[in-house]
Amino acid sequence: MKRLLPLYAVAVYAFFYLPLATLAVFSFNASRFTLWEGFSWRWYAAAFADAQLIEATWNSLVIAVVATAVSTAIGTLCAYGLWKRGSAPLTGSLYLSLVTPEIVMGIALLAFFQWVFRFLGIQLGLHTVILAHVAFSIAYVVVVVLARLRTMDAALEEAALDLGATEWQAFRKVTLPMIGPGVAAAAMLAFTVSFDDYVITSMVAGVDSETLPMVIYAMARRGANPVVNSISTMIVVALGVMVLVSERLRET
Amino acid sequence: MNRLRNAFLAPAWVVFTLLFFAPLAVIAAYSLATRGTYGGVSAPASLESWVRLADPLYLVILLRSFALAGVATFICLLLGFPLALFIARAGARRNLYLQLVIVPFWTSFLVRTYAWMFLLRETGLVNSALMALGLTREPLPLLYNNGAVILGLVYGYLPFMVLPLYATLERMDRALLEAAADLGARSWSALWRVVIPLSAPGIRAGSVLVFIPCLGAYLTPDLMGGGKTIMIGNLVQNQFTTARDWPFGSALSLALMVIVMVLLMALVRRGGEEGML
Structure with a gap:
């Protein structure tokens, strides 16, 4: 053996x-x-010359950056709160959101947005995609940041409080800097899942918010197209490096 | 101490309420409505969508989803267990080996599925190579069948099996193995009688964590099955697009959620959710 x-x-x-x-x-x-x-290099040149691909990449980047910023902030605060004292309903919700099939989340959000927007007169677009991405990436952030917090000594914060720091100061000046690498790792993970998402995005995207995975999906379905090979390779390398850095940060 | 904590949890609650529970509540309500002529829903309320779940036409798809997810989970176990064992015994290198499993996993599900389409389609690399070598004249139908869907699912979710298995194996008390060896057990027999029974929690956790996303899969059967091998996820999507039967799509979604929740609760009850990520 x-x-x-x-x-x-x-x-x-x-x-x-x-x-x-x-x-x-x-x-x-x-x-x-x-x-x-x-x-x-011709398929790389072809990818960079494709206006639709460039626009979709730009959309994906905007969505991922905004969704990552929001979900990292909310997720980090949430992880800290849960570290202080657990909350079974919230933890349950987090796990549930992690295992909810993407297609279910996608159609539920679509039905919800359409129902709400009937009253508000808003259309689907980049904003609905961003909202959806925030919703599904928070759980990833919480899991990563919470793991980091659990390696931390709670006595440090207590010492800060004993020395007269307010709760906020203890969080801001003591705990947050110490979990910094974990927060960065979580943000990278959130960026990756956001940038890559196809299923939920395709349900809640509007006509002006086609993302890179949506274009790749359409190309892949149409049949063999070598441009998909080059764009896929670039995505794998870019996201691969990001995940690798994220993993390293989680270890430090 | 509690005020800051509660304030910190509030934004997450707001997001989950508005963007997770409220949408689920909307489809719960829709599942009890009548389908609208052009999509959407209308009055009156009815249980028809729920009754239709038992229609043989759809039961076939439900059963197929369970079968494909079950086979994929079993193959993941066969592939994942030895790999997890290898990593757990790799000493100083185990983190590296573990990362080699994790990194491609987070790297674009869509691209990883496309990679297999590139290999397996009629004009794909495998068929091109086979024909160039003269092993086959006609391209083999490697894609767009149940086998291709299972392959895609295994490729997509294998890490979900490896990680909890590794967590269990890594914690396992070495002394038990030594005891088995001292008592005369050969390595294979120690594996069967000691290691595998002791890794039951990891096997359970890994199987549930693979089975859940496989059961609800949409992208894999869509791309690798090419519309020929339909699973629950595709049926749901279909109701909201081509079929325009939102109530039935909603009922299907909720039924899927209930199955997922039951599986998850069974796992958490037995304390197997650790090592989930």
Whole structure:
């Protein structure tokens, strides 16, 4: 078994990485077809020349940045509150939101927005996508920040309070700086899940708020298109680096 | 101490109430309405949508979803257990090996699904290679079937199996293994009789955490099944788009939520939710 186990592990890791690696290699293929004809940047050039892709990327970035900022703030405060004293209903809600099927969350938000907007006269758009992303990314932030808080010594904050700090000062000057790396890790994770989301986004997006995953989805469904290979490779590399940094921050 | 804490929890409560519970309440109400002519809902209230869940036409889809999710979960267990065991015994390198599992997992679900489409479609790499080598004349139908959907689900959710398994295995008391060895157990027999029974909590947690997203999957059956292998998630989406039957789509969604909640509660009851993320 000692010899078999590493072999097995290598096979499973290959299963994880080979599809992505193959995609990356063929994103540099000179040919439009899936037989190697030589190295070329043409599909990267094509991706950057595609106005629809650029606009969708821009939309995705705006959504992800705003949703990340809001959900990181709310999620960090929430994690701190839960660290002080747990709340079964809130923890339950967090877990429930993590396991709710995306399609259910998507149609529920769609039905809700349409119902509310009937009275307000607002349309679906970037704002509805941002609201939806805030809703589903808070739980990720709370999980990461709470894990970080649990490694912290509560006595430090008590010392600050004993020395005359207010509750807010103790949080702001003592605890927050110490959980900083955890908060940054959480923000990166929130950014990743927001930037990548397709299912919920496609339900609550308006005509002017097409995101990058929506364009990729449409391209993937239409059939073979090497531009998808190059854009996919760029996404994997960018998000991969971000996740790696996030993981490292969680360890420090 | 409590005022600051309550103030800190308030924004999260507001978001969850407005953007999670209120939308669920809306579809709960919709599930009891009559379908509108052009989508949406209208009066009068009726239980018809709930009754239709038992229609054989839809029961087939429900059963298929359970079957596909079940098979995918079992394959994840077969692939994930040895990997988790390997990582747990890797000593100083275990964090690195663990990260190798986690990083691709967070890296774009859509792109990872597309990667398999790129490999498996008729003009994809596998078929191109097979034909270039003369092993087959016609492209093989590798995509758009149950097998492809299961593959996509396994690829998508395997880390959910590995992480809780690793958490259990890593905590396992080495002395028990040594005792088994001292008493004459060979490594395989120690695995069967000691390690696997002791990892029951991890197996349980991993299985539930994989089964839940597989059951509610939408993107994987949509892309890898190509509309031929429909699961509950696709049926839900369909009711809100082409079929324009919001009440039935709402009832389906809630039924799915109830199943998910029952599974989650069963897991939390047995204390297996740790290591969830």
